[in-house]
Amino acid sequence: MGITSKREKIAQAVFHLVFIGICLTVIIPFLLVFMSSITEENELIRNGYRFWPGKFSFAAYEYIFRSSTALVRAYGISLLITVVGTILGLSIVTLYAYPLSRPEFKGKNLFTFIAFFTMLFNGGLVSSYLTWTRLLNVKNSIAALIFPFLLMNAFNVILMKNYFKANIPSELIEAARIDGAGEFGIFFRIVLPLSTPILATVGLFVAISYWNDWMNGLYFITKRTDLFSLQNYLNRMLTDIQFLNSSANKVSSYTQGVKMPATSIKMALAVVGVVPIMVLYPFFQRYFVKGITIGAVKG
Template sequence: MKKLNVGDRMLLGFLYACTGLFSLLCLFPLWVALVASFSDEMSMVRNGYGLWPASFNLTAYKLVFTGTDSVMQAYLITIVTTAAGTLLTLIVTSAFAYPLTVKTLKARRQISLYAYATMLFNGGLVPTYILTTRLLHLQNNMLVLIIPAALNAYNVFLMRNYFATLPDALAESAKIDGANDMYIFYKIMLPLSKPILATIGLFAAMGYWNEWYKVLLFIDDQRLYTLQYLIMRIQTQVDFLQSSLGARAREALGGQSIPSVGLRMATAMISIGPIILLYPFLQKYFLKGITIGAVKG
């Protein structure tokens, strides 16, 4: 290994310092939000946001977890839909994208054009609602949170571009040895595609984890509420209490004010926690996959 001179070490130290400072700046808002979630509402009104709770208070988390079964059920539904949806997304996206790179598929350009058209046009909200509820009968069904978002044209093209970067000689040599297309896809292409699979998997997981709009449209059963939708309802109810029933709400809380700011921060911490823990494990694949999949064609 080449030994660095003084100038190189100084430059490297400066770059590390800049990277560390940038990382702290990125973590600063997250830390402030975490502190606010544990702070008393009145102390925040008087003193504003701080780096440490001026008056430690768990009221916001108590309000979120009032009726623990509902929150835990919503967590379970969100975890199940995220895991199943991400797996389904990877399966159907890779199965759609790989044939588009196989030169023996004569209609691959027409299929690509059809997929691209879905990025430009859609049927609209009302036809989608009618299709989902009256024809597919997916209302109050967990599948409505999983299936519609499983296939996305952008992800297909991203994965297709990545597959196109893999050497054709791999598939050709495998065919000489008697392998069929399914074997090549499953045993050769997919193991070499971990970066793009991790990238699309992260995109899909974030989309499923943050889903609430489909719940608003298609789900009436409280047992199927996702975490994000339940949190949105909690925040809406607290805003209503604070605006219309402020006196009664304060009386119910023993004279305390409703921690609207703290509640928002607490729900943010609860909802983003798993994604923050997942991202570091996928970061090295994410950067490589998004770069190659987006640039190569």
């Protein structure tokens, strides 16, 4: 590239300044939430949420974790639905996509269309809701958080089908057949090991959609608040902080005599909600970026 000219150096400095500005608009909101969560309650009541606490306090976190077990349970539910949903969803999607990628499969056009058509037309919330509640009766059960809407989508099927088509050489499959391998053996022993990048990418997308989902809980978990996922729990707490001490949650003796730091608790809850994603983000961001790139342009 040669030596960067002085003019170019100035231009680069300007670009970096612009990006630092944009990145600050992303980070500052998170910072406000975090800083407020470790600010002493009375100060918050007096001055509102701020970026720099006059007096630090971790009372909000202490209260959340000592007053009730509900938050820990909600974490557990979120973890459970994310793990089960991702394994189940990824399996179903992969098994559906693979035959569509095989030219020798006679039903490939029909079944591709069946998946694809769901991207064009959908019955909408009302009939989906009635199907899941009246026909399958998932209301107020853990199944409601796993099965409706999230398990499989046509977009991931097509992403995967394209990957198989482009990356699994037909000669390899034919050679395996000549060696006497069955179709399932070929799929599990040859195709899957060659497909780890797409499995990671699609798996990540499915996992994030489960972890972040609050809609299924909103639609289907109306009575059994003990089945709330983390997102539903947070959703409820934003408007009703007293829910923390409601009868649905096993309240410990800690709450007696301790005044609830309601203002800081709200921010502490948000922090507790984003921490898992923030901690894992550096590890999976590569796959996340890759997924967006292959998915968006070549749908």
